[in-house]
Amino acid sequence: MILTQTTAIFLDAYRELNAKKLFWLTxxxxxxxxxxxxxxxxxxxxxxxxxxxxxxxxxxxxxxSKELFYKLQFTSWGxxxxxxxxxxxxxxxSTASIIPDLVSGGTIEPVLSKPIGRVRLFLTKYLTGLxxxxxxxxxxxxxxxxxxxxxxxxxxxxxxxxxxxxxxxxSYLFAFCAFVGxxxxxxxxxxLLTMLFWFAIWIVNVGDAMMIAQREGSILQVEDAQADIEKxxxxxxxxxxxxxxxxxxxxxxxxxxxxxxxxDSLEAVNPALKLSRSRLQxxxxxxxxxTNWANRVILVKTILPKTQETVALLERYLITQEEIAxxxxxxxxxxxxxxxxxxxxxxxxxRAPARVEEVMRKRSTTWILGTxxxxxxxxxxxxxxxxVRRDF
Amino acid sequence: MSAVIDIQGVEKTYKRRIKALRGVDLSVGQGxxxxxxxxxxxxxxxxxxxxxxVISPSKCTGTVLGEKIGDKNTLQQIGxxxxxxxxxxxxxxxxxxxxxxxxxxxxxxxxxxxxxxLLELVGMExxxxxxxxxxxxxxxxxxxxxxxxxxxxxxxxxxxxTDGVDPxxxxxxxxILSHLKDEGRTIFLNxxxxxxxxxxxxxxxxxxxxxxxxxxxxxxxxxxxxxFVITTxxxxxxxxSSELNSLSLPxxxxxxxxxxxxxKTDDATKVQPAxxxxxxxxxxxxxxxxxxxxxxxxxxxxxxxDHGDKPGAISGARSSxxxxxx
Ligand SMILES: Nc1ncnc2c1ncn2[C@@H]1O[C@H](COP(=O)(O)OP(=O)(O)O)[C@@H](O)[C@H]1O
Ligand SMILES: [Mg+2]
Numbered sequence: 001m002i003l004t005q006t007t008a009i010f011l012d013a014y015r016e017l018n019a020k021k022l023f024w025l026t027x028x029x030x031x032x033x034x035x036x037x038x039x040x041x042x043x044x045x046x047x048x049x050x051x052x053x054x055x056x057x058x059x060x061x062x063x064x065s066k067e068l069f070y071k072l073q074f075t076s077w078g079x080x081x082x083x084x085x086x087x088x089x090x091x092x093x094s095t096a097s098i099i100p101d102l103v104s105g106g107t108i109e110p111v112l113s114k115p116i117g118r119v120r121l122f123l124t125k126y127l128t129g130l131x132x133x134x135x136x137x138x139x140x141x142x143x144x145x146x147x148x149x150x151x152x153x154x155x156x157x158x159x160x161x162x163x164x165x166x167x168x169x170x171s172y173l174f175a176f177c178a179f180v181g182x183x184x185x186x187x188x189x190x191x192l193l194t195m196l197f198w199f200a201i202w203i204v205n206v207g208d209a210m211m212i213a214q215r216e217g218s219i220l221q222v223e224d225a226q227a228d229i230e231k232x233x234x235x236x237x238x239x240x241x242x243x244x245x246x247x248x249x250x251x252x253x254x255x256x257x258x259x260x261x262x263x264d265s266l267e268a269v270n271p272a273l274k275l276s277r278s279r280l281q282x283x284x285x286x287x288x289x290x291t292n293w294a295n296r297v298i299l300v301k302t303i304l305p306k307t308q309e310t311v312a313l314l315e316r317y318l319i320t321q322e323e324i325a326x327x328x329x330x331x332x333x334x335x336x337x338x339x340x341x342x343x344x345x346x347x348x349x350x351r352a353p354a355r356v357e358e359v360m361r362k363r364s365t366t367w368i369l370g371t372x373x374x375x376x377x378x379x380x381x382x383x384x385x386x387x388v389r390r391d392f
Numbered sequence: 393m394s395a396v397i398d399i400q401g402v403e404k405t406y407k408r409r410i411k412a413l414r415g416v417d418l419s420v421g422q423g424x425x426x427x428x429x430x431x432x433x434x435x436x437x438x439x440x441x442x443x444x445x446v447i448s449p450s451k452c453t454g455t456v457l458g459e460k461i462g463d464k465n466t467l468q469q470i471g472x473x474x475x476x477x478x479x480x481x482x483x484x485x486x487x488x489x490x491x492x493x494x495x496x497x498x499x500x501x502x503x504x505x506x507x508x509x510l511l512e513l514v515g516m517e518x519x520x521x522x523x524x525x526x527x528x529x530x531x532x533x534x535x536x537x538x539x540x541x542x543x544x545x546x547x548x549x550x551x552x553x554t555d556g557v558d559p560x561x562x563x564x565x566x567x568i569l570s571h572l573k574d575e576g577r578t579i580f581l582n583x584x585x586x587x588x589x590x591x592x593x594x595x596x597x598x599x600x601x602x603x604x605x606x607x608x609x610x611x612x613x614x615x616x617x618x619x620f621v622i623t624t625x626x627x628x629x630x631x632x633s634s635e636l637n638s639l640s641l642p643x644x645x646x647x648x649x650x651x652x653x654x655x656k657t658d659d660a661t662k663v664q665p666a667x668x669x670x671x672x673x674x675x676x677x678x679x680x681x682x683x684x685x686x687x688x689x690x691x692x693x694x695x696x697x698d699h700g701d702k703p704g705a706i707s708g709a710r711s712s713x714x715x716x717x718x
Contacts, residue, residue: 001497008494012480019482106478110539113444113472114495115464391406391447 005116006124013098013128022094023132029090030136033082034143038151042069070152074144074159075315083166084311087136088198091170092177095129096191099181108392118388122182126380129174130167137166158317165314172305172372173198175379182383198307204300205308209356211294216355218287225280229273236270243269305372309363316361395419396547396578397426397443399454399461404438404447404602412438413449414602420595425569425579427589429687430599431695436582437475439599440551443580444472457547468496471540475551475582477532481525485516485535488524489542496543503542510538513571515564529556537565541572548572550581554588566592590687598694605694610687618684620655620663625676627651632673639665651678658682 017023041048042064046056059069102108102125111121141162149155176197181190243250251268262268267277397420404413412435420426428436441447445462452461459466479488489507498506511517514534524532533556540548553569554562569579569592583589589596590610597607606613627650628636636653648654655663663680670677685693 004494004497004499008491012483012491015487016480016482104478106474106476107480109441109444109446109474110472110477110479110492111495112446113467113470113474114492115466115468115497116495117464389448392441 001115002120005114009121009124010128010131013125013132016097016101017094017132020094026090026094026136027139030087030140031143034140034147037070037073037078037144038147040070040073041151042066066152067148067154070148070154071156071318074148075319078144079162079311079314079318082140083137083162083314084169084308087133087140087166088170088173091129091133091136092173092191092194095132095174096177096181096194097187098125098129099178100185100187100190103182103185103387103390103392105392112392119384122384122387123380126174126178129178130171133170133174134163134167137163156318161317162314165310168369168372169307169310172307172310172376175376175383179379179383182386201304201307204297204304208294208297208301209360211290211297212359213352213356215287215290215294216359217352218283218290220351220355221283222280222287225276225283228276229280232270232273232276233266236266236273239269240265302371303375305375306368307372309360309368310372312360313365313368394422395455396422397454397456397580399443399452399456401451401453402439402442402449403451404435404442405450412602413442415451416599416602416604418597418604418607420578420580423573423576423578424594425573425581425592427593427596428580428582428599429584429586429589429596429691432584434599435602436584436599437551438602440472440475440549440580440582444470444474444549446474468543469546471543471545471548473533473536473540473548473550473553475555477536479524479532479536479539482523484521484523485511485527485531486520488535489539492539493542498543506542506544507538510541513541513568514538530558530561533557533565534561537568545577547578547580550579552582552584554583554585562588586687586691596687598691600695606690610690613690614685616656617690618682619657620660620681621683622653622655622663622666622670622680623678624651624670625678628653628670628675629673632670632675635673636666636669639669654683 014023039050042059042061043053044061045053047054047059064072099122102111102122112118141159144162145156145159148159173194177190177194180193181187184190184193240250250265251262252265262271262274267274397418399419400417402413402416402418403411405411416435416439418428418439428439430436438447442449442452443456443461445464445467449461454461457466457469480491483491486507489510490503493503493506494500507520508517511520514537516531516534516538519527519531524535527535533553537550537553540550554565557565566588569581572579581589581593593610595607595609596613597604599605653666655666657663660682667677667680
């Protein structure tokens with residue numbers, strides 16, 4: 001009975017999407033992107049698209065293996081553009097009407113009068129939306145896996161992780177969409193408010209990345225200043241030693257007055273130390289401020305679903321940190337060796353992005369998925385309660 | 393005859409303001425066609441929706457098919473045609489039947505067979521491949537009715553089944569209802585169209601302002617008001633009228649208006665003395681015969697006496713006003 005009903009609901013959802021021409025359209029778009037991906041190539045001179053050739057210094061088979069090229073293509077637009085934006089938007093447009101259509105007057109009565117509980121009815125309808133996205137992503141990732149295998153010679157079954165990951169990411173948005181759809185009974189409202197919500201999450205994410213960049217930048221400044229103080233202290237100690245050997249008076253000792261506002265004899269013999277110390281203090285204050293801000297943003301983020309981070313998990317699994325370092329063509333030591341202007345803001349430190357990346361990667365999968373699913377579960381729970389109690 | 397629907401004291405207050413039902417008692421027996429009538433806004437659909445678990449009652453005791461109201465499993469044995477339904481426009485007639493059949497838990501093979509059978513029953517077999525979006529209101533109503541029968545229901549609940557259907561379609565629906573009754577199903581139907589109900593219903597209940605005012609067979613409800621009625625061409629003069637009163641006619645002859653006398657008897661011989669008297673005074677008799685109030689008369693009585701007084705009472709006064717209150 002449950003199986004019969006569930007199949008019927010899924011079949012009905014397919015027919016509805018099909019009637020709106022959305023089902024095959026989105027499927028076709030996904031396949032088109034896979035074909036586009038397959039028609040990209042790389043050789044000794046550069047990148048090719050079908051029979052067109054593009055000279056490129058970096059992307060040649062001498063520097064980038066075919067395998068890495070396809071992997072890079074996937075991570076540079078497959079994940080961040082197609083899977084994180086296009087798929088979700090297409091899916092939202094296609095599925096936003098599921099719940100409003102379910103609860104609209106005249107449609108709901110015959111369904112509610114069937115031997116199916118309201119919670120199960122609501123959740124099954126919710127699942128049809130996810131199933132649709134699942135289908136899209138499955139086709140896309142299997143297609144990409146085949147392209148990567150056949151054209152790039154790299155069989156990467158980890159690519160199939162895209163299915164659960166994108167599904168999880170979409171399910172957060174769809175839970176919100178379903179909730180709004182249930183409350184307003186309007187597809188347009190559900191779609192627009194979900195987009196708005198998604199945009200808000202994106203803003204918070206941008207804020208988060210900025211705060212972290214600032215914080216990491218200031219921490220780097222603190223570290224630099226500390227190293228500098230150590231250097232200057234050693235130098236000052238040597239200087240005091242020298243003075244002592246020469247029998248000269250040491251400032252601040254044996255009744256010799258400290259002048260110029262020096263706090264100890266080290267500073268008096270090495271004025272650069274005073275400067276370093278004040279720099280450390282400024283840096284520490286900065287670090288404290290940015291840490292506070294970053295913590296506040298994290299608090300907000302903990303409640304919200306983590307859309308970007310969830311999709312980024314895929315990148316995390318596909319490309320290792322070492323690979324990134326190689327790709328960046330610049331590792332931390334190199335960056336440290338570079339001359340920096342001290343007036344530059346902290347996040348402008350060339351080492352900061354790597355640190356930010358590291359911080360982001362250190363956020364645990366459990367935290368990312370756990371808090372997001374908690375948000376989703378809460379929304380679904382509220383929706384179910386509203387749906388069960390409503391008089392239609 | 394065991395009761396298929398047996399409910400007491402159903403109350404429903406929408407959004408804490410509108411009192412749609414104010415304590416409804418109703419009993420529907422096995423195998424009968426029961427008609428619930430009442431003006432628009434009386435609460436008929438509200439009562440049906442409560443039985444179909446579409447809305448929850450504020451207060452309710454009683455059973456449908458022996459189970460408590462609100463039990464989802466019982467719904468497997470009930471067919472329902474909602475008022476103002478909008479079945480998915482992207483489905484064909486046959487797909488609608490199969491979809492709702494599946495929602496009732498009917499297996500695929502049975503579904504196919506049943507859908508064909510019902511499409512023929514409601515006369516939609518030649519349209520089964522067309523999308524519902526292209527159907528007329530009457531066609532949708534037919535498909536809706538077929539949909540309500542997909543699960544071989546013991547109880548069929550129809551909310552305004554003839555709404556938007558042309559006269560010949562109405563006759564078809566009435567025939568289907570009789571057919572269903574012959575198959576032993578119980579039918580509960582809502583309507584504000586009285587003549588419809590009169591033709592098919594075994595029993596009726598009249599609901600006004602959220603209360604059932606009266607229920608029973610049409611004969612029962614009209615029994616104490618049927619009898620011989622004599623109408624005259626001119627108003628009966630005073631002297632004739634007093635002579636009539638002195639005749640001590642049987643069964644409380646009653647002059648209901650200046651030109652009408654009603655008798656509460658169905659024995660024609662007992663009214664002859666009155667005719668004799670009238671003729672003796674040379675009064676022209678327009679008509680004389682046995683008269684039984686129609687459902688409409690009954691309905692109008694109930695509606696017009698609705699001033700929030702105690703339920704179930706029908707007063708003898710008649711109203712000549714037409715049109716339903718809402
Ligand atoms: N969903 C609802 N919310 C608020 N009031 C309602 C709702 N449905 C019906 N009503 C009110 O309840 C009363 C009874 O309505 P209804 O049961 O549809 O009457 P009927 O079917 O007899 O015409 C009406 O006054 C109507 O306005
Ligand atoms: Mg109604």
